[in-house]
Amino acid sequence: CCSGMMLPLSANGALLGTMSFMRGDGAPAYTQNDLAVACDLAIRLGMAIENARLFEETRALNQHLEKRVADRTAELEQSNEQLRESRRQLRELSRQTLSLVEQERAHVVREVHDELGQSLASVKMALSRAERNLGASNNGHVHISIKSAIEMIDETIKSIRDLAANLRPVVLDDLGLVAAIEWQMREFEHKTGIYCDFSSEVDAGVVFSHDVSTAAFRILQEALNNVSRH
Numbered sequence: 001c002c003s004g005m006m007l008p009l010s011a012n013g014a015l016l017g018t019m020s021f022m023r024g025d026g027a028p029a030y031t032q033n034d035l036a037v038a039c040d041l042a043i044r045l046g047m048a049i050e051n052a053r054l055f056e057e058t059r060a061l062n063q064h065l066e067k068r069v070a071d072r073t074a075e076l077e078q079s080n081e082q083l084r085e086s087r088r089q090l091r092e093l094s095r096q097t098l099s100l101v102e103q104e105r106a107h108v109v110r111e112v113h114d115e116l117g118q119s120l121a122s123v124k125m126a127l128s129r130a131e132r133n134l135g136a137s138n139n140g141h142v143h144i145s146i147k148s149a150i151e152m153i154d155e156t157i158k159s160i161r162d163l164a165a166n167l168r169p170v171v172l173d174d175l176g177l178v179a180a181i182e183w184q185m186r187e188f189e190h191k192t193g194i195y196c197d198f199s200s201e202v203d204a205g206v207v208f209s210h211d212v213s214t215a216a217f218r219i220l221q222e223a224l225n226n227v228s229r230h
Contacts, residue, residue, distance in 0.1 A: 002019060002023060002025060003022075003023040003026060003027065003028070003029035003030050004020065004022040004023065004024060004030070005020065005021040005030055005034070005035060005038050005041040006018055006019070006020045006021075007019045007020075007021075007038055007039060007041075008042065008046075009042055009045055011045050011046045011047055011049065011050030012050065014050075015048065016046055016049050017049075019038070019041075019042050019045065021034075021038060074096060075165060095109040095211065097213070098211075098214070099211065099220075102168065105167045105168040106167075106173075108167055108168075108169045109164040109167050109168045109170075116160060117157060117160050117161070117164075120153050120156055120157050120160070121153050121157065124150055124153045124154070125156075127146050127149055127150050127153070128150065130146060131146045131147070131150075165187075169183060169184070169217075171183045172213060172214070172217055174214065176207065176208070177202075177208050177212075177213040177216055177217060178200050178202055180200055180213070180217055181198060181200070181216075181217065181220055184217070184220060184221065184224070185198045185224075188224045188228070192228050194227065194228070
């Protein structure tokens with residue numbers, strides 16, 4: 001007769017399959033020792049199958065996680081690139097805005113200083129001629145009025161020059177950044193009484209671009225304003 005064994009393959013209480021052993025006619029029957037060895041083999045095989053399954057699941061999960069990490073990293077890189085581009089555009093917009101402001105300031109300075117200043121200077125000259133033409137006239141009230149008008153024009157011209165200098169100092173465009181800083185420090189010291197000391201290691205022949213000179217000068221002005229305020 002035949003001899004056989006059929007053993008379950010299981011792991012963690014779950015049936016994974018079966019394992020069979022068969023011997024043909026004339027072969028000795030399986031013994032209890034054979035059964036014990038077969039049971040041990042079935043247990044080990046069931047554990048190996050379960051470990052292989054867990055390994056495949058873990059590898060699939062790792063691949064899924066790696067893909068998600070890669071996708072997220074790509075999204076972050078794209079977001080960072082967009083953020084960098086937005087910041088670049090913002091800096092460019094800020095630069096253009098400041099440039100337009102400075103251009104408008106320069107335009108206003110020319111209008112105020114050249115046209116209004118020259119007009120007031122012409123009025124002053126006309127009044128001076130009128131005063132000379134009066135000569136030794138006994139009309140003292142007229143002389144006083146003319147002198148008062150000339151003094152008012154002088155004050156107005158000075159105010160115009162101060163306004164023009166605050167808007168866009170001519171020295172910045174004519175003599176450069178270092179000279180403009182020196183002028184600004186002297187003006188600040190004169191107005192506030194706060195002692196200022198300025199030294200520069202920039203060579204005399206160095207010429208800064210219009211944007212760099214303007215930005216540096218405006219930073220200095222803001223710093224001095226903070227000093228005066230606080």
